[in-house]
Amino acid sequence: MSEVFTKSMARNIYYGGSLFFILLFLALTFDTDGTLPKRDNRAALTEQVALGKKVWEENDCIGCHTLLGEGAYFAPELGNVYKRFGNSTAAIVGFIKGRPPEGIPGRRSMPQFNLSDEELEAVAAFLKYASEIDTANWPPNIQG
Amino acid sequence: MQYRSQAVAKPYFIAAIGLFVGQILFGLVMGLQYVWGDFLFPEIPFNVARMVHTNLLIVWLLFGFMGAAYYLVPEESERELHSPGLAILLFWVFLIAGALTILGYLLVPYAGLAKLTGNDLLPTMGREFLEQPTITKIGIVIVALGFLYNIGLTILGGRKTVVNLVLLTGLTGLALLFLFAFYNPDNLVKDKFYWWWVVHLWVEGVWELILGSILAFVLIKVTGVDREVIEKWLYVIIAMTLITGIIGTGHHYYWIGTPEYWQWWGSIFSAMEPIPFFMMTVFAFNMVNRRRREHPNKAAVLWALGTAVMAFLGAGVWGFLHTLAPVNYYTHGTQITAAHGHMAFYGAYVMIVLTMISYAMPILRGQEASDERSQVLEMWSFWLMTVSMVFITLFLTGAGILQVWLQRYSTDPIPFMAAQEKIAIFYWLREIAGVVFLIGLVLYVVSFFVKGGRPAMASAADTA
Ligand code: HEC
Ligand code: HEM
Ligand code: HEM
Ligand SMILES: [Fe+2]
Numbered sequence: 001m002s003e004v005f006t007k008s009m010a011r012n013i014y015y016g017g018s019l020f021f022i023l024l025f026l027a028l029t030f031d032t033d034g035t036l037p038k039r040d041n042r043a044a045l046t047e048q049v050a051l052g053k054k055v056w057e058e059n060d061c062i063g064c065h066t067l068l069g070e071g072a073y074f075a076p077e078l079g080n081v082y083k084r085f086g087n088s089t090a091a092i093v094g095f096i097k098g099r100p101p102e103g104i105p106g107r108r109s110m111p112q113f114n115l116s117d118e119e120l121e122a123v124a125a126f127l128k129y130a131s132e133i134d135t136a137n138w139p140p141n142i143q144g
Numbered sequence: 145m146q147y148r149s150q151a152v153a154k155p156y157f158i159a160a161i162g163l164f165v166g167q168i169l170f171g172l173v174m175g176l177q178y179v180w181g182d183f184l185f186p187e188i189p190f191n192v193a194r195m196v197h198t199n200l201l202i203v204w205l206l207f208g209f210m211g212a213a214y215y216l217v218p219e220e221s222e223r224e225l226h227s228p229g230l231a232i233l234l235f236w237v238f239l240i241a242g243a244l245t246i247l248g249y250l251l252v253p254y255a256g257l258a259k260l261t262g263n264d265l266l267p268t269m270g271r272e273f274l275e276q277p278t279i280t281k282i283g284i285v286i287v288a289l290g291f292l293y294n295i296g297l298t299i300l301g302g303r304k305t306v307v308n309l310v311l312l313t314g315l316t317g318l319a320l321l322f323l324f325a326f327y328n329p330d331n332l333v334k335d336k337f338y339w340w341w342v343v344h345l346w347v348e349g350v351w352e353l354i355l356g357s358i359l360a361f362v363l364i365k366v367t368g369v370d371r372e373v374i375e376k377w378l379y380v381i382i383a384m385t386l387i388t389g390i391i392g393t394g395h396h397y398y399w400i401g402t403p404e405y406w407q408w409w410g411s412i413f414s415a416m417e418p419i420p421f422f423m424m425t426v427f428a429f430n431m432v433n434r435r436r437r438e439h440p441n442k443a444a445v446l447w448a449l450g451t452a453v454m455a456f457l458g459a460g461v462w463g464f465l466h467t468l469a470p471v472n473y474y475t476h477g478t479q480i481t482a483a484h485g486h487m488a489f490y491g492a493y494v495m496i497v498l499t500m501i502s503y504a505m506p507i508l509r510g511q512e513a514s515d516e517r518s519q520v521l522e523m524w525s526f527w528l529m530t531v532s533m534v535f536i537t538l539f540l541t542g543a544g545i546l547q548v549w550l551q552r553y554s555t556d557p558i559p560f561m562a563a564q565e566k567i568a569i570f571y572w573l574r575e576i577a578g579v580v581f582l583i584g585l586v587l588y589v590v591s592f593f594v595k596g597g598r599p600a601m602a603s604a605a606d607t608a
Contacts, residue, residue: 007372010379011306018386025390028409032337035403040333050330057270057328058258063191068400069477070336071272074178074190076560077477101186108181108561111189113255130332136407138399140474143557 039134052126055119064110066144068135074108077144082124082131084142089124096120145507147218149225154508155235156211157501161589163204163242164494168582170197175575179568188250195249195275201489202273203242208497209318209354210238210291213311215504216361217295221302226294234290241283245276267328271339274325281325288319306375307357307364310382314353321345333401340396347488348389348417348459355455355496356381356424362448362503363428368436377427384420392417395467399476407469414467418460421492428452441506441513443522447499450530454491462487462537474552479570480544487537490529498588505592516597521587528584535577543570 036042056062061078062071068079085091096113097120103109115123145151174193177183184193218225225231248257254270261277263269268278276284292315299308324341360378364371394410397403428449439445462484466475475481502522506514513519550563558566 005376007306007376007379010376010383014379014383014386017383018390021387021390025393028391028394028406029337032397032402032406036331036333036401039403040331040401042331045330053330053332054267057267058255058263060191060195060254060270060275062270062272063194063275064189066477068332068336070396070400071477072191072194073477073479073482074174074194103182103185106181108177108190108564109185111186133333133401135399135401136404138473138476140552141557143551143559143563 044129052122055123082128092124093120149228152231153211153215160204160207167200178571212500220308223302226297311357317350352385366439388416421456421460425452443519444503451495458487458491483540518594521591525588532577532580539574
């Protein structure tokens with residue numbers, strides 16, 4: 001780079017540019033926060049759903065599954081599993097409960113977590129809540 | 145070595161390499177589980193192997209960054225480190241906390257670990273990359289504070305170079321953004337929104353400052369090009385990083401319940417994120433072409449150029465591939481993401497740490513550069529690891545394209561598990577490439593113990 005473009009000009013672009021875009025990002029964050037109530041299904045955020053999120057986290061479900069497309073790519077997307085299972089929390093509970101402790105020979109296996117009935121209902125309610133977040137029509141189809 | 149206290153970098157580098165080996169072993173376990181579903185089940189379920197793999201990665205990169213800082217900061221500041229004792233103390237704290245956490249993952253069921261460590265009090269566990277128990281997270285913050293205090297005082301009390309200030313800004317940003325790991329609201333959308341403030345604003349924000357400054361430091365040393373020129377480049381690169389990368393966070397806000405205007409902000413700004421990576425490539429080659437000296441450490445020069453190329457490919461090209469909202473709609477959360485994640489992490493952050501180790505380790509061991517035989521072996525390991533990572537990326541990309549087609553795009557989409565079976569061949573190939581990667585890594589470790597060939601030119605005392 002030539003003499004016309006000096007180091008102090010480069011430095012000023014760095015400081016000015018960063019500051020400007022940090023502020024813009026904060027402004028967009030503020031605006032997002034204001035619009036979230038319309039999209040994030042917070043009306044459904046019951047105590048049970050909150051417990052379900054904790055069960056989800058404390059068993060590291062995200063370590064095999066994606067949820068709204070984020071997580072691991074080893075096992076099916078669960079953001080829409082409630083819909084895939086015919087809008088049924090009972091089917092989700094049944095699936096989780098029914099995992100064989102020793103796995104399924106040769107097949108990618110999901111652990112048996114030995115969850116209590118309360119925890120099972122809660123994590124299913126959490127997945128129902130997640131499926132009703134407005135995700136701009138993602139995933140493209142029911143297979144997730 | 146110009147300053148005695150730079151020696152504290154050495155244990156950091158050794159720990160980094162050791163943990164790197166562990167990371168790759170668990171990568172291979174997972175690679176096998178992908179095709180042999182119940183391998184090691186239920187002893188080591190996939191999710192456990194995955195958190196060991198990714199957390200070891202983050203931890204060894206942090207060891208690498210800290211080691212790099214301890215080496216580089218005194219030299220740039222032209223004074224001894226504020227407190228070498230603190231640096232050694234924090235080394236052991238971090239290593240033991242890290243080892244206990246990994247053992248916890250492996251020996252206790254995750255839910256039990258959550259109970260044991262009181263996750264109830266402040267639930268932060270169970271989110272991707274942030275699986276650590278809350279007390280480990282607090283430990284990380286304490287180590288980071290002690291570290292920043294140590295290098296901060298060194299920098300403020302010495303010569304203030306651009307390299308030093310950019311590095312300090314990057315490391316401070318790293319620590320500050322990590323604080324969002326403690327914010328875990330019940331609201332899933334908000335949880336995800338701020339989770340990216342750690343993950344995206346790290347790798348596509350402040351870590352790039354760290355990357356840029358380490359690269360600039362090594363290039364100053366191995367090319368002898370005028371510092372003024374290199375510093376000007378550094379400013380322009382990191383300016384472009386933050387100008388594009390901050391709003392670029394929007395490429396993660398397309399489908400998680402956030403407003404749809406992010407599809408525009410995210411697409412436009414993240415599409416420009418390859419620019420700083422491209423500039424880094426031009427910069428590195430330019431400086432090496434204009435070099436004023438022939439540094440005897442050929443391996444370090446190779447690593448530096450390799451970083452510049454592979455970071456551009458992994459982050460720039462593979463990032464661009466899936467960053468536009470209409471593309472991401474189909475590729476979101478598929479093997480395409482994994483392909484990009486691997487090459488970007490390897491090309492940018494693994495390679496910059498290995499560049500620094502390659503440059504500094506011989507000096508820390510009393511030579512300007514390693515013996516010729518050692519360097520030849522190191523360069524072999526460079527090619528084996530880098531080429532196999534290219535293949536890992538290509539195979540995952542192949543898997544990803546088919547996955548998208550079968551499961552998301554074709555007129556008759558099939559279930560996830562059915563699609564995975566159809567693309568298993570790519571996972572076998574990825575695993576083979578992974579074994580080659582491991583061989584490269586073993587050679588890398590061996591290269592530290594090989595002597596002979598033309599001896600290194602100068603002794604440590606008079607290296608600049
Ligand atoms: C070790 C990896 C692993 C972990 C951890 C895991 N799962 Fe799974 N899960 C799987 C696999 C593999 C499948 C597909 C099983 C099959 O089709 O045979 C699956 C399937 C499912 C399904 C059915 C999805 C579908 O579309 O068919 C649900 C629901 C589910 N898991 C819920 C959970 C929940 C909730 C947790 C956390 C408590 C969890 N999983 C943790 C591996 C895992
Ligand atoms: C021996 C070679 C390796 C193999 C076989 C391997 C395998 C894997 C597998 C199977 C996953 C999980 C993917 C999933 O979630 O389903 C993974 C994740 C990951 N690995 Fe590796 N890995 C290897 C080397 C590396 C290296 C060298 C790096 C660092 C550069 C790395 C960084 C990561 C990251 C960042 C993730 C998380 C990816 C994401 O969420 O997109 N891996 N790896
Ligand atoms: C060195 C820098 C980078 C690293 C280490 C990196 C790493 C990663 C990782 C690990 C993920 C997966 C996160 C997850 O598990 O959900 C990811 C996702 C993503 N990255 Fe990068 N990245 C880098 C730079 C970039 C750049 C420059 C772009 C754009 C040009 C980009 C675009 C994306 C996109 C769009 C996703 C989301 C993928 C999805 O929807 O599933 N990345 N990145
Ligand atoms: Fe990103």
